Amino acid sequence: MRLDINLATRPYEDARQFWLRWGLGVGALAALTLLLLLWTVSEWRHAGRDRQEIARLNAQIKERDDERAQAQAFLDQAANRSTRDQSQFLNGLIQRKAFSWTRVFEDLEQVMPTNLHVVSLRPELDEQGQVELNMKVLGDTREAAVDLVHRMEGSKHFQSAQLVAENQEAQAGVGATVVSIYVPDVTERSGK
Numbered sequence: 001m002r003l004d005i006n007l008a009t010r011p012y013e014d015a016r017q018f019w020l021r022w023g024l025g026v027g028a029l030a031a032l033t034l035l036l037l038l039w040t041v042s043e044w045r046h047a048g049r050d051r052q053e054i055a056r057l058n059a060q061i062k063e064r065d066d067e068r069a070q071a072q073a074f075l076d077q078a079a080n081r082s083t084r085d086q087s088q089f090l091n092g093l094i095q096r097k098a099f100s101w102t103r104v105f106e107d108l109e110q111v112m113p114t115n116l117h118v119v120s121l122r123p124e125l126d127e128q129g130q131v132e133l134n135m136k137v138l139g140d141t142r143e144a145a146v147d148l149v150h151r152m153e154g155s156k157h158f159q160s161a162q163l164v165a166e167n168q169e170a171q172a173g174v175g176a177t178v179v180s181i182y183v184p185d186v187t188e189r190s191g192k
Helices: 015-076 081-098 101-111 142-153 186-191
Strands: 116-125 131-139 158-168 174-182
Touching (some): 015 081, 081 116, 101 142, 116 142, 142 174
Antiparallel strands (some): 116 131, 131 174, 158 174
16 A cells, blocks of 8 residues: 655644643643642541541530430439429529629620610520620610620620610600620639
């Protein structure tokens, strides 16, 4: 079989230049792929350690839940119900007694705008055992109550401050209801 090649129709191409350019590109991609593969294997091993740690912590949580369920079952027995109820009552009294009105007013003094004053303050325990303050405040303008909420948000003693209601008092100005979670400073309390 005979092949006739006409050089005039197929010009000369430098294949070495082609393979040099493309070879460097393919080599760089191969190196990048290898680095990504090594990084993936390394992270997979770290994730395996994390999965083991999570499994260990979940096992501890399950143990604590089982202990709690056993303790709750023990307390729910008829012979122990009165002791449980008395304990819950006393714990509630201790929590209420631990509330420091002086400390609350000192912390409120730090965030209270000058043209606003507290009309009433009612602390309550929420479902998580946190002290929720329900305050009725009175001021010249609505902006004073909004300023109070902003200042409370910036304080370490008040969390989740919200302006839940506002009304126009006849001659006294603008009244508002502000609700916030109060977080006492534990270090100050333990230092006393």
